[in-house]
Amino acid sequence: xxxxxxxxxxxxxxxxxxxxxxxxxxxxxxxxxxxxxxxxxxxxxxxxxxxxxxxxxxxxxxxxxxxxxxxxxxxxxxxxxxxxxxxxxxxxxxxxxxxxxxxxxxxxxxxxxxxxxxxxxxxxxxxxxxxxxxxxxxxxxxxxxxxxxxxxxxxxxxxxxxxxxxxxxxxxxxxxxxxxxxx
Numbered sequence: 001x002x003x004x005x006x007x008x009x010x011x012x013x014x015x016x017x018x019x020x021x022x023x024x025x026x027x028x029x030x031x032x033x034x035x036x037x038x039x040x041x042x043x044x045x046x047x048x049x050x051x052x053x054x055x056x057x058x059x060x061x062x063x064x065x066x067x068x069x070x071x072x073x074x075x076x077x078x079x080x081x082x083x084x085x086x087x088x089x090x091x092x093x094x095x096x097x098x099x100x101x102x103x104x105x106x107x108x109x110x111x112x113x114x115x116x117x118x119x120x121x122x123x124x125x126x127x128x129x130x131x132x133x134x135x136x137x138x139x140x141x142x143x144x145x146x147x148x149x150x151x152x153x154x155x156x157x158x159x160x161x162x163x164x165x166x167x168x169x170x171x172x173x174x175x176x177x178x179x180x181x182x183x
Contacts, residue, residue, distance in 0.1 A: 126174055
């Protein structure tokens with residue numbers, strides 16, 4: 001499945017502009033990590049990011065998301081690595097994150113949402129956002145309180161990257177696609 005086909009499916013299943021923007025932000029971060037960890041497979045990694053929450057509006061319960069979506073993607077012929085990465089981004093599935101793609105998807109999911117939240121409260125958005133500003137906001141538990149700081153830290157650890165570097169990679173990826181993400 002191509003990123004454009006993934007977007008078509010996302011738009012079919014997801015009406016919320018903010019959820020669509022989140023999936024695009026995650027897709028941008030995944031593409032950035034593909035360039036580092038799996039050159040030549042940027043489109044597959046971006047597709048995984050775009051699709052990771054595509055079923056959330058229709059199936060928001062932990063019993064269904066992302067299992068229902070993955071079952072649907074199987075019928076469309078999406079490759080196993082992408083399916084496993086999507087399953088692994090949700091802790092409640094118990095799916096192991098055995099591949100770099102799976103570890104990256106888990107690592108960028110919460111962080112991408114947090115970076116977008118940081119950008120939205122800045123006059124210049126993501127244009128001049130720096131990792132130190134994001135790290136400062138991470139310490140403020142009231143800011144974007146629904147974002148799991150533990151998942152962000154665990155994601156960077158599982159991916160084997162320094163948290164400051166990780167934040168920088170994701171800021172740069174989101175900044176490069178700010179028009180699509182809306183920041």
